[in-house]
Amino acid sequence: AQSVAQPEDQVNVAEGNPLTVKCTYSVSGNPYLFWYVQYPNRGLQFLLKYITGDNLVKGSYGFEAEFNKSQTSFHLKKPSALVSDSALYFCAVRPPASGTYKYIFGTGTRLKVLA
Amino acid sequence: GAVVSQHPSWVICKSGTSVKIECRSLDFQATTMFWYRQFPKQSLMLMATSNEGSKATYEQGVEKDKFLINHASLTLSTLTVTSAHPEDSSFYICSATTGTGRTEAFFGQGTRLTVV
Numbered sequence: 001a002q003s004v005a006q007p008e009d010q011v012n013v014a015e016g017n018p019l020t021v022k023c024t025y026s027v028s029g030n031p032y033l034f035w036y037v038q039y040p041n042r043g044l045q046f047l048l049k050y051i052t053g054d055n056l057v058k059g060s061y062g063f064e065a066e067f068n069k070s071q072t073s074f075h076l077k078k079p080s081a082l083v084s085d086s087a088l089y090f091c092a093v094r095p096p097a098s099g100t101y102k103y104i105f106g107t108g109t110r111l112k113v114l115a
Numbered sequence: 116g117a118v119v120s121q122h123p124s125w126v127i128c129k130s131g132t133s134v135k136i137e138c139r140s141l142d143f144q145a146t147t148m149f150w151y152r153q154f155p156k157q158s159l160m161l162m163a164t165s166n167e168g169s170k171a172t173y174e175q176g177v178e179k180d181k182f183l184i185n186h187a188s189l190t191l192s193t194l195t196v197t198s199a200h201p202e203d204s205s206f207y208i209c210s211a212t213t214g215t216g217r218t219e220a221f222f223g224q225g226t227r228l229t230v231v
Contacts, residue, residue, distance in 0.1 A: 032216060032217060034219055036222070041206070041225065041227065042224050042225060043119070043121065043208050043210075043222035043223045043224045043225045044159075044208070044210070044222040045222070046219045046220075046221065046222075049219050051217050090158065090159070094216055096216065101147050101212050101216055101220070102149070102161065102164060103149075103161075103220065105158050105159050106158065107157070107158045108157075108158050
């Protein structure tokens with residue numbers, strides 16, 4: 001079965017330190033990969049995506065993500081965390097040629113940036 | 116990014132009544148819209164996929180007669196929770212996308228439904 005794993009329920013990091021939120025996937029073919037952020041009682045906001053090309057993709061609010069095909073991972077990173085980055089982060093995968101454009105979501109990782 | 120507007124943001128209704136939630140793509144034509152349900156501290160559960168002008172495709176275990184979805188135009192989809200019960204209380208989120216797999220989906224701000 002196809003799946004997306006976010007192994008950490010919560011990640012704590014001090015403000016100013018680099019952060020990493022992990023995502024691995026088990027999907028056949030070359031899926032499209034996405035990261036979203038959710039603030040309390042809000043919908044999801046798109047951060048970035050990997051479709052093809054350079055393995056390092058840059059997105060909104062200073063976030064970037066590195067695609068690693070051999071490890072089937074797509075970890076979200078930021079060089080210097082802000083308190084305002086505290087939120088719930090979702091990794092999503094869209095299988096290629098799925099025909100339905102459905103996402104497979106990870107379970108989410110809560111990021112807490114400490115002042 | 117593109118804007119998806121979901122209305123209302125929150126609603127309280129009495130048990131046994133029906134509630135309609137609207138999802139509009141404001142600046143693009145959404146060939147496909149999705150409806151999700153999110154339980155506290157959990158991921159999103161896909162309820163159904165709707166394409167403009169056709170019947171929605173429901174995920175396994177989702178009651179189509181209870182959660183009525185209509186996608187009447189390329190910019191509007193509605194979810195009606197019929198004969199609501201307290202267990203239907205949840206956070207409902209819609210998303211919309213254009214017709215390519217490479218395009219990200221854009222999400223509405225969500226609707227907090229409380230059935231009393």
